[in-house]
Amino acid sequence: MEPVIGIVAGGPRSHLPSLKQYDSTVTIWIGVDRGALYLLEEGIHPQIAIGDFDSVSDEERNRIMSHVSDYLAYPIEKDETDLELAVEKAVSLQPGAILFFGVTGGRLDHSLANVQLLMTLWKRNIFSKMIDIGNILEIQGPGTHVIMKDEHHPNISFIPFTEQVVGITLEGFYYKLTNRTITWGSTLCISNKLISEKGTFSFKEGILIVIKSRDVL
Incomplete structure (x- = not known):
């Protein structure tokens, strides 16, 4: 069976959902x-740790090294971001x-680049989602798609990633x-809701870009 891989980046801790619920x-x-x-703090031992580890102390780095099977350290100055390195590692595992x-909630440039990573994976026929405390985001191409009601994320928005969606x-x-066409900047498909257990788009x-969301106080 193809593995499901969870990648946890170093965005603001306050934007993370409970990782245990996905274990x-x-x-x-x-x-x-x-x-x-973050994973270790929730009692989860990651199989792989990757990056330049410039955002942790020496003590924290040693803790990470002692609890993972595969510790992959890279120099701070490199062409790829730490997240890109993690994605390539994940792809090599045939997920x-x-x-x-x-991957959200911090610097806006990082957040936007991370959404584009989903597009890169979509082109490689790898399904992916971005999940934070209030949102679940995925990318979909043409066709008919079923979407299930999620009581925890009742709002559903459709945002064109290309200049238009026909x-x-x-x-x-x-x-x-x-049979409508929406373009960049359109708010026509923002904040909808399902009226039954499932719907189709x-x-x-x-x-x-398909986003399920909820208000976070």
């Missing part, structure tokens, strides 16, 4: 820099899916839509 889903945990410490944690149709949603051309 039964994730087959292999990869801690990226301080993300490896069925990759779940990202700790022929989007929503079924089973409070706000239905039939379909479109003919383009790429969508």
Whole structure:
């Protein structure tokens, strides 16, 4: 069976969901820099720790090294980000899916680049999601897709990743839509909700960012 890989980066701790709730889903945990410490703090021993580890102290680095099977340290000055290195390591393990944690909530340039990483994986036919305390984000291409109701993330938004998304149709949603085209900057498909246990969204051309979300106090 193809493994599900959880990658935990070093974004703000306050933006992380409980990682323990995903421990039964994730087959292999990869801690990226301080993300490896976040895993240890929740009682999860990552199989792999990777990065330049410039955001941890010597004591924390030693703790990480003593609790992982595979410790991969890189120089601070390099072409790839620590997260890119983790993604390439994950891809080499032939995953069925990759779940990202700790990749939002900090620097906006990092967050936007991380969303683009999902696009890179989509092009390689690897399903991936970004998950934080209030959001679950994924990328989808043309076709018909089923989406299930999530009581913890009741709001559903569709945002065009390409300049336009053609022929989007929503079924089973409070706000239905039939064969519409949405473009960059459109708010037409923001903050919808399912009215049954599942719904479908379909479109003919383009790429969508799909976000399930909830308000975080």
